[in-house]
Amino acid sequence: MTKKILIVDDEPAMLTYLSTILQDHGYTTFCSQSAEEAWEKALKESPDLITLDLLMPEKTGIKLYRDLRKHDRLGAIPIVIITGFTQEQYPMIDFRKFIYERSIRGPEAFLEKPVAPEALLETVEKVLGCGPQKS
Amino acid sequence: MFWTPVSPKKKEAPEPEERGEIANVPEEARGGLSLLNLLPSYACVVSGERTVLWANKAMKRDMGLVPGMRCFEVHWLREEPCGECPLEMVASTGKSFCWEQSIENPQTGKIQVLSQLIPLPWGFARGRCFLEISTDVTLFKRRQSQLELSQREYKALFEGVPCYISVQDRDFRIIKTNGLFQKEFGRAIGRKCYEVYKGRDKKCDPCPVERTFVDGQIHFSEETVRRRSGEPMEVVVYTAPIKDNWGTTYAVMEMSTEITPVKTLQRELASLGQAVAITAHSIKNILGGLDGGAYVVRSALRRNDPELTEKGLSMIQEGVEMARRLLQDILLVSRHGRPKLEDISPVNLALEVISLFQKRAGDLGIELQLETIGERNLTFRGDHKGLHTALANLLSNAIDACASLGAQGPGKVFLRVHELEEVVCFQVEDNGPGVPEEIKEKLFREMVTTKGNAGTGLGLIVTNKIVREHGGHLRYRSSPRGGTIFEIMIPRKPVFGEKYPEQTGLSSG
Numbered sequence: 241m242t243k244k245i246l247i248v249d250d251e252p253a254m255l256t257y258l259s260t261i262l263q264d265h266g267y268t269t270f271c272s273q274s275a276e277e278a279w280e281k282a283l284k285e286s287p288d289l290i291t292l293d294l295l296m297p298e299k300t301g302i303k304l305y306r307d308l309r310k311h312d313r314l315g316a317i318p319i320v321i322i323t324g325f326t327q328e329q330y331p332m333i334d335f336r337k338f339i340y341e342r343s344i345r346g347p348e349a350f351l352e353k354p355v356a357p358e359a360l361l362e363t364v365e366k367v368l369g370c371g372p373q374k375s
Numbered sequence: 376m377f378w379t380p381v382s383p384k385k386k387e388a389p390e391p392e393e394r395g396e397i398a399n400v401p402e403e404a405r406g407g408l409s410l411l412n413l414l415p416s417y418a419c420v421v422s423g424e425r426t427v428l429w430a431n432k433a434m435k436r437d438m439g440l441v442p443g444m445r446c447f448e449v450h451w452l453r454e455e456p457c458g459e460c461p462l463e464m465v466a467s468t469g470k471s472f473c474w475e476q477s478i479e480n481p482q483t484g485k486i487q488v489l490s491q492l493i494p495l496p497w498g499f500a501r502g503r504c505f506l507e508i509s510t511d512v513t514l515f516k517r518r519q520s521q522l523e524l525s526q527r528e529y530k531a532l533f534e535g536v537p538c539y540i541s542v543q544d545r546d547f548r549i550i551k552t553n554g555l556f557q558k559e560f561g562r563a564i565g566r567k568c569y570e571v572y573k574g575r576d577k578k579c580d581p582c583p584v585e586r587t588f589v590d591g592q593i594h595f596s597e598e599t600v601r602r603r604s605g606e607p608m609e610v611v612v613y614t615a616p617i618k619d620n621w622g623t624t625y626a627v628m629e630m631s632t633e634i635t636p637v638k639t640l641q642r643e644l645a646s647l648g649q650a651v652a653i654t655a656h657s658i659k660n661i662l663g664g665l666d667g668g669a670y671v672v673r674s675a676l677r678r679n680d681p682e683l684t685e686k687g688l689s690m691i692q693e694g695v696e697m698a699r700r701l702l703q704d705i706l707l708v709s710r711h712g713r714p715k716l717e718d719i720s721p722v723n724l725a726l727e728v729i730s731l732f733q734k735r736a737g738d739l740g741i742e743l744q745l746e747t748i749g750e751r752n753l754t755f756r757g758d759h760k761g762l763h764t765a766l767a768n769l770l771s772n773a774i775d776a777c778a779s780l781g782a783q784g785p786g787k788v789f790l791r792v793h794e795l796e797e798v799v800c801f802q803v804e805d806n807g808p809g810v811p812e813e814i815k816e817k818l819f820r821e822m823v824t825t826k827g828n829a830g831t832g833l834g835l836i837v838t839n840k841i842v843r844e845h846g847g848h849l850r851y852r853s854s855p856r857g858g859t860i861f862e863i864m865i866p867r868k869p870v871f872g873e874k875y876p877e878q879t880g881l882s883s884g
Binding site for chain 2: 264356357
């Protein structure tokens with residue numbers, strides 16, 4: 241059975257890009273352009289992994305992250321943070337620390353945009369603890 | 376051999392010094408003349424013919440007197456009486472006379488003396504005689520001229536240094552200023568420092584003058600003051616204590632040097648550095664988008680999926696479009712020179728800009744509205760092209776913010792023209808999600824895009840630069856309706872000429 245990945249990003253282009261890479265390597269993908277929609281899809285599809293952009297309008301990625309982690313069922317789903325925030329750009333904001341500090345589990349991995357296909361695949365495989373999916 | 380007082384008849388028969396002198400003097404004056412030996416001044420008794428009859432010890436020691444010398448020979452090494460000799464006058468008026476003269480001292484050369492010629496109440500055989508007492512004032516004179524010189528030097532320094540100097544008392548009252556100060560800040564004597572410099576009604580805090588009064592040390596600070604013309608000036612201020620003989624600071628000298636051009640340069644360099652960093656980030660984003668687009672196109676071709684091909688191509692198209700926008704922004708940021716000022720009607724400008732966005736807003740289901748407050752539409756001086764760009768940037772941002780509302784819409788964007796007496800204010804308000812709370816402060820100061828690949832991040836820098844060139848402010852605050860309000864304030868008259876005015880920075884509030 242193929243692994244299901246929920247991709248959350250407010251940019252359609254990013255969604256297309258990430259889902260194309262993952263589909264090419266045998267994953268089933270669901271895309272969400274907002275945190276609200278992502279929450280619904282997570283509940284419905286029970287993905288094996290979620291990639292999450294931290295900075296999104298309305299409900300931010302950080303809020304979604306916390307909600308997911310606190311949820312009984314969804315709390316166990318590994319999360320890969322993919323964001324345009326880089327440490328060099330925002331030295332004053334340590335996002336990892338920001339997440340870790342709150343008595344909830346940290347993300348399984350952290351990727352900075354732009355994301356190279358190899359880096360994405362390697363990370364996803366590692367987090368899921370399995371080899372590449374057969375398409 | 377010592378000189379002996381003259382006694383015409385016994386000229387050749389010198390007597391013992393003390394006795395001989397005194398012997399020529401009437402009995403009643405002897406005691407008095409002996410006392411003159413104790414004086415640190417030169418004293419001598421001369422006859423009406425100017426023959427020295429008696430001299431005190433100091434005079435004999437320093438002048439090398441010989442018997443029968445005439446006073447002008449002693450004092451002046453002359454052969455004839457001095458032209459300005461007061462002796463006749465003293466003789467005729469019977470009143471003593473005081474004057475300054477320079478006399479020849481065989482040992483030290485010319486010296487300056489303060490002399491007093493006093494007619495004596497008794498006489499010798501040849502008639503009346505006079506007492507001349509001369510005090511050496513050479514050193515005093517030298518000190519005096521040194522003092523005058525240093526006063527002149529001090530004055531030259533006070534007036535000549537390229538600093539605004541004021542001297543202030545404990546109440547910050549200005550008691551003295553130099554010419555440069557007066558030229559730039561007007562007449563200030565008697566007025567308070569903070570009033571003259573800043574138009575304030577109480578002292579600044581902290582105040583370097585106050586600190587100098589407290590600890591007697593030199594202090595400095597950087598201040599923004601106001602010229603007489605109202606134009607701001609950035610200065611570095613040094614304060615130095617002026618102490619009395621007992622070491623108490625009774626006044627403070629404040630020296631201000633203008634550093635406005637340095638500060639402007641500093642700010643420009645800082646914003647240039649910021650722009651470079653942002654540009655690099657944008658290029659990284661663009662490349663990411665192009666890479667992603669190329670990947671998607673390749674994948675789509677493999678899958679023979681025309682729809683995905685289309686998506687990939689539009690990602691590439693978007694990247695190219697973004698590069699074009701970035702280039703435009705870079706050109707605007709790096710544009711140098713003054714804004715081209717012309718008469719602008721604020722409402723017409725707003726209409727022009729808003730019409731550009733009608734279609735885009737309509738497509739996204741966003742309501743776009745122009746509101747005018749004041750309704751006078753008086754023209755103001757500004758750079759039409761620049762302000763057009765600035766407003767378009769803000770409107771574009773607002774529409775993007777509303778677009779992300781999606782189903783939570785409808786988005787609403789207001790462009791308000793608020794005409795005030797002194798300023799024209801443009802407000803762009805949206806009911807979008809606002810800047811995410813977590814990063815509001817930092818993100819805004821950095822002025823980076825929240826739009827991922829959509830924005831260059833230079834938009835607000837460009838806008839800020841244009842507004843600053845007009846002597847205006849760009850401000851940001853949360854709207855009571857949940858969104859964001861950006862506000863451009865442009866002074867009706869370019870208050871600061873066309874120079875780069877003070878940095879206002881962006882502040883959230």
